[in-house]
Amino acid sequence: MSTHSLDATFAALADPTRRAILARLASGETSVTDLAAPFDMSLAAVSKHLKVLERAGLIARGREAQWRPCRLEAAPLEDASQWIGQYRRMWEQRLDRLENELAAMHRKEKARSRKR
């Protein structure tokens, strides 16, 4: 898991259009024209986003077919997920604690309103 590729992966994910492109590619490879269709932006703007994704290794472009289909590359997402996952246990404990505190507060609140 290299530092450089995590930088590029997270930077690439920090944009709603690029995340939407990845979401679309998760269901299969697609032409640039089809990818661009749902977005209210020029083909050039979409191509720019694709280049960021390609440099980060998140997508690859086919070389065979003339329409050069885009497809998702799994490895960088896996690395990003593993990085975040290291802290899962820690944050799950914290979220559990917060939920317990909230539940206790709600119980107290109820008990108090019953007394009134």
Place this chain on the structure above:
Amino acid sequence: MSTHSLDATFAALADPTRRAILARLASGETSVTDLAAPFDMSLAAVSKHLKVLERAGLIARGREAQWRPCRLEAAPLEDASQWIGQYRRMWEQRLDRLENELAAMHRKEKARSRKR
């Protein structure tokens, strides 16, 4: 899961110093001075990174104590993890397929070298 906070979370994670700060905070709240110690940069530079993390909601600063300890906030990391997690099944299948293909190639290679 808001679009804006995912943008800010992923942008904040796209830097090795900020990831190292989060990693350090995962083991407990810390003063800015202690956080800055392992880095070869000024306190001002570290403070800048802390501000990015704070704006993204990834850390919070205590208001009580005079040393204003930093602590990790779990929710944005959880959101980021969930976003990536949506595609986990897809990429696991692809990685499995690649591993199977590689294993098959290795078997063929071995069979070929035995024949020679």
